[in-house]
Amino acid sequence: MATLEIKDLHVSVNTDEGKKEILKGVDLTIKPGETHAIMGPNGSGKSTLSYAIAGHPKYEVTSGEVLLDGENVLDMTVDERARAGLFLAMQYPVEVPGVSMSNFLRTAATAVRGEAPKLRTWVKEVKGAMSDLDIDPAFAERSVNEGFSGGEKKRHEILQLSLLKPKIAILDETDSGLDVDALRVVSEGVNRYKADNEVGVMLITHYTRILSHIAPDFVHVFAGGRIVESGGPELANVLESEGYVKYTGKQEEAS
Ligand code: ADP
Ligand code: MG
Numbered sequence: 545m546a547t548l549e550i551k552d553l554h555v556s557v558n559t560d561e562g563k564k565e566i567l568k569g570v571d572l573t574i575k576p577g578e579t580h581a582i583m584g585p586n587g588s589g590k591s592t593l594s595y596a597i598a599g600h601p602k603y604e605v606t607s608g609e610v611l612l613d614g615e616n617v618l619d620m621t622v623d624e625r626a627r628a629g630l631f632l633a634m635q636y637p638v639e640v641p642g643v644s645m646s647n648f649l650r651t652a653a654t655a656v657r658g659e660a661p662k663l664r665t666w667v668k669e670v671k672g673a674m675s676d677l678d679i680d681p682a683f684a685e686r687s688v689n690e691g692f693s694g695g696e697k698k699r700h701e702i703l704q705l706s707l708l709k710p711k712i713a714i715l716d717e718t719d720s721g722l723d724v725d726a727l728r729v730v731s732e733g734v735n736r737y738k739a740d741n742e743v744g745v746m747l748i749t750h751y752t753r754i755l756s757h758i759a760p761d762f763v764h765v766f767a768g769g770r771i772v773e774s775g776g777p778e779l780a781n782v783l784e785s786e787g788y789v790k791y792t793g794k795q796e797e798a799s
């Protein structure tokens with residue numbers, strides 16, 4: 545169990561044209577067991593928020609705080625963040641040629657748990673988790689994400705979630721590119737994990753579709769690098785019918 549607190553977070557990205565401020569004061573607290581949907585138009589800075597929390601070197605925190613149970617996350621290395629219980633499922637999962645999925649998962653589990661999982665129980669654990677997510681056992685020996693379809697990559701992200709057992713899970717557009725069946729399988733995986741663990745979830749999404757599978761406790765509208773409105777699940781319905789035009793001045797659908 546852990547509480548994530550984001551306080552007045554400002555983040556810049558280093559581009560070829562220089563430093564550009566993307567996040568302009570984000571405030572958000574996620575308590576154990578809560579699911580917060582972050583909804584916003586493309587380019588509003590949602591992925592930047594997830595990368596900054598995860599510690600991606602390209603994203604520079606210029607001011608503000610990120611605390612996990614009061615501990616300063618921004619002082620931690622990427623590994624330390626994972627060990628502290630932070631998990632990020634990326635919008636665009638990276639391919640790792642030459643590293644098999646089973647090796648990758650075992651290395652990640654070892655890093656997070658602080659010791660290598662016992663081989664026999666581990667193999668059973670992985671098999672069970674793969675079967676829960678309808679992942680073909682043959683995938684265990686394939687290179688991480690190499691040649692995976694969009695849906696296969698997302699299933700692999702949720703497989704990591706269920707094996708690494710984080711306290712805070714940030715899911716960045718886990719719904720994008722999924723057909724109806726894959727969306728159901730992936731959502732069920734997240735819901736199973738939620739049911740068994742007092743996890744805090746940050747569910748980043750452009751579309752409301754996934755919210756009918758994974759019920760949020762809170763919905764936040766993200767625009768221009770900050771949260772511009774917060775509410776309960778009903779806010780997603782408003783966004784579905786009205787889009788983000790009210791916040792951006794531009795027509796863009798949220799359904
Ligand atoms: P979202 O996830 O809401 O679509 P992003 O966080 O991906 O938004 O992007 C927010 C803004 O920051 C965009 O204008 C994007 O072009 C810019 N940006 C994000 N990452 C980078 C980067 N690595 N290099 C240059 N610009 C970036
Ligand atoms: Mg985007």
Ligand code: MG
Nearest residue numbers: 590591635717
């Ligand atoms: Mg994004």
